[in-house]
Amino acid sequence: MAAAEKPMVIADDLHIVYRVFGAGGDKGTAATALLRIMGRKTRASIREVHAIRGVSFVAYRGDAVGVIGRNGSGKTTLLRAIAGLLPPEQGNVYTDGEAALLGVNAALLDDLTGERNVVLGCLAMGMSKAETRDKFPSIVDFSGVGDFIDLPMKAYSSGMGSRLRFAIAGSKSQDILLVDEALATGDAEFRVKSHARIQELRKDAGTVFLVAHNLEEVEQTCNRVIWMERGKIVTQGEDVIEIIDRYIAASGGAPVERDPVTGKRIHARVPLKT
Amino acid sequence: MSNDRRLSAPGQLQAGDEFATTGLVTTELPDTPLAQLAAEHGLRPSAERPPVLRYLKHLWQRRHFIMAFATARNIAMYTEARLGQVWQVLTPLLNAGVYFLIFGLLLHINRGIPNYLAFLVTGVFVFNFTQRAFISTSTVVTESLPLIRALRFPRAALPLAYVMIELQQMALSIIVLGVIVVCTGEPITWYWLLVIPALLLQTIFNVGAGLATARLGSNVNDFSQLLPFLMRTWLYVSGVLFQISTLDIARRWVALLQINPAAIYITLFREALLKSQRQSQPGAMPYNALKCAQWHHTKKPLDWSAYCAPVTNPAHYWYYAIAWAVLALVVGFFFFHRAEAKYGRG
Numbered sequence: 001m002a003a004a005e006k007p008m009v010i011a012d013d014l015h016i017v018y019r020v021f022g023a024g025g026d027k028g029t030a031a032t033a034l035l036r037i038m039g040r041k042t043r044a045s046i047r048e049v050h051a052i053r054g055v056s057f058v059a060y061r062g063d064a065v066g067v068i069g070r071n072g073s074g075k076t077t078l079l080r081a082i083a084g085l086l087p088p089e090q091g092n093v094y095t096d097g098e099a100a101l102l103g104v105n106a107a108l109l110d111d112l113t114g115e116r117n118v119v120l121g122c123l124a125m126g127m128s129k130a131e132t133r134d135k136f137p138s139i140v141d142f143s144g145v146g147d148f149i150d151l152p153m154k155a156y157s158s159g160m161g162s163r164l165r166f167a168i169a170g171s172k173s174q175d176i177l178l179v180d181e182a183l184a185t186g187d188a189e190f191r192v193k194s195h196a197r198i199q200e201l202r203k204d205a206g207t208v209f210l211v212a213h214n215l216e217e218v219e220q221t222c223n224r225v226i227w228m229e230r231g232k233i234v235t236q237g238e239d240v241i242e243i244i245d246r247y248i249a250a251s252g253g254a255p256v257e258r259d260p261v262t263g264k265r266i267h268a269r270v271p272l273k274t
Numbered sequence: 275m276s277n278d279r280r281l282s283a284p285g286q287l288q289a290g291d292e293f294a295t296t297g298l299v300t301t302e303l304p305d306t307p308l309a310q311l312a313a314e315h316g317l318r319p320s321a322e323r324p325p326v327l328r329y330l331k332h333l334w335q336r337r338h339f340i341m342a343f344a345t346a347r348n349i350a351m352y353t354e355a356r357l358g359q360v361w362q363v364l365t366p367l368l369n370a371g372v373y374f375l376i377f378g379l380l381l382h383i384n385r386g387i388p389n390y391l392a393f394l395v396t397g398v399f400v401f402n403f404t405q406r407a408f409i410s411t412s413t414v415v416t417e418s419l420p421l422i423r424a425l426r427f428p429r430a431a432l433p434l435a436y437v438m439i440e441l442q443q444m445a446l447s448i449i450v451l452g453v454i455v456v457c458t459g460e461p462i463t464w465y466w467l468l469v470i471p472a473l474l475l476q477t478i479f480n481v482g483a484g485l486a487t488a489r490l491g492s493n494v495n496d497f498s499q500l501l502p503f504l505m506r507t508w509l510y511v512s513g514v515l516f517q518i519s520t521l522d523i524a525r526r527w528v529a530l531l532q533i534n535p536a537a538i539y540i541t542l543f544r545e546a547l548l549k550s551q552r553q554s555q556p557g558a559m560p561y562n563a564l565k566c567a568q569w570h571h572t573k574k575p576l577d578w579s580a581y582c583a584p585v586t587n588p589a590h591y592w593y594y595a596i597a598w599a600v601l602a603l604v605v606g607f608f609f610f611h612r613a614e615a616k617y618g619r620g
Binding site for chain 1: 301303304307308309311312315316317318319320321322332335336338339342343346347349350353418420421422423424425426427431615616618
């Protein structure tokens with residue numbers, strides 16, 4: 001990247017530590033608990049999980065950064081840290097503007113109808129009442145949940161839920177959009193739509209981070225990729241295809257057959273699940 | 275950063291972090307130190323909490339969100355019940371019904387208080403507003419965690435919305451209360467208008483207290499377990515069931531109980547709504563040792579408690595009410611704001 005470009009997200013030797021309460025080192029039976037209490041162990045056992053261990057990178061305006069790595073490598077934690085939801089233990093993440101996190105688990109209010117979730121989501125993102133009213137039809141339309149919009153969200157399938165959430169969060173031009181496998185549950189049609197929406201958001205001079213186990217998704221969407229393993233960056237670069245191939249090889253997957261000129265995948269294959 | 279209790283991120287590759295990355299074109303980090311680069315381009319730490327004034331501005335921008343969230347929660351609360359929104363009115367009615375059954379019909383005790391039923395129901399309703407504000411805000415952060423983790427907004431909007439829900443309930447309760455009070459023979463007077471400033475001050479107090487409770491409940495799970503017991507103790511020392519001034523304890527303790535926020539707001543409501551209370555408050559009549567002593571021994575006539583000397587000056591109740599409201603709001607707000615960046619951690 002040319003140095004003249006504007007950085008949007010900078011991670012500087014970032015460390016994130018989760019504290020887990022009540023995680024005993026011994027077996028969690030009543031007998032061991034009693035022994036522990038009798039032994040007057042004063043401190044309740046707190047264990048720490050060092051989920052991100054010194055990550056540094058710079059993402060620029062207009063970048064779409066794919067984050068790959070196996071389960072538990074710290075991808076979701078990294079996005080949460082960028083979104084400002086987790087305080088860093090050491091180092092820091094700097095962002096230009098606000099970052100919106102869009103994840104599969106980010107249900108809004110389950111016992112409320114889709115309609116109310118749309119309105120509340122828009123208002124929470126700081127839209128005015130009028131803006132919310134204007135955007136409402138397009139959000140409902142984009143989500144494609146149709147008549148389900150006046151049912152409580154707990155009645156939604158996981159795919160419908162994540163579509164609606166994507167539609168809500170994607171309705172506002174975000175400075176930084178963090179997508180955490182939100183597209184994993186969508187159907188083919190929705191993937192096409194959300195893909196287009198991400199491109200659009202990128203054009204609005206934002207930066208997009210995409211965490212996906214579907215590597216084809218990353219290939220199609222991202223111009224840069226960060227490969228994480230055990231809380232550290234293995235490698236990062238703009239050679240998306242090459243890095244993904246190395247990642248597949250490291251995970252023990254069969255190599256992807258590619259067109260030697262374009263680098264495109266030659267035939268559709270079942271996406272590698274890790 | 276070494277700690278034997280610390281786990282690193284899981285992964286099957288225990289042998290080390292060695293991967294075949296040779297020959298890859300990797301992005302080099304800029305030469306400038308990253309923190310300096312961030313400062314040069316005006317980037318801010320993402321987990322930084324905004325300064326107070328900007329935070330308040332953001333909060334003001336979210337006022338429609340607060341109201342919409344409160345309404346939505348209120349509706350959701352009753353969607354499982356067949357009668358739905360009717361419960362909003364039914365709940366205070368049933369509450370009052372229980373007290374009427376026990377204290378109006380079964381137990382003919384008045385503890386030396388004229389119009390005891392109206393006295394009691396007013397106390398219960400007013401205390402209930404503060405109690406519910408405390409209990410519901412203690413779980414607001416854990417309940418709204420998905421929302422907190424999905425969208426960025428000033429977190430104080432959530433406890434604020436919960437207090438608004440309780441305010442809406444309280445407004446309906448006050449209507450029910452008015453009807454009950456009239457049924458017990460109290461006249462409708464201009465004093466009733468004093469309910470509005472009293473309610474306003476109590477709401478401000480509840481907002482402040484709710485902000486503090488929300489933070490306490492967000493990371494200390496034991497707190498929400500303890501809260502019901504604290505609230506019950508508070509109920510008993512706040513003169514909901516009896517007149518604090520008649521307690522047989524040292525006068526400085528009586529004074530302390532009388533100026534506790536719950537007792538203050540209850541007293542303000544009682545004096546606004548109940549003529550019998552205004553006329554029987556100790557100090558309402560010039561001090562008369564004989565009449566006061568007779569009332570102490572026989573509890574008759576009921577309103578002769580007015581001839582006793584007041585422990586605290588009733589004229590100062592409004593000052594106490596304002597002081598508590600402001601104190602709670604300022605302390606609660608700053609206490610909540612300090613942990614703003616950490617609520618998403620769960």
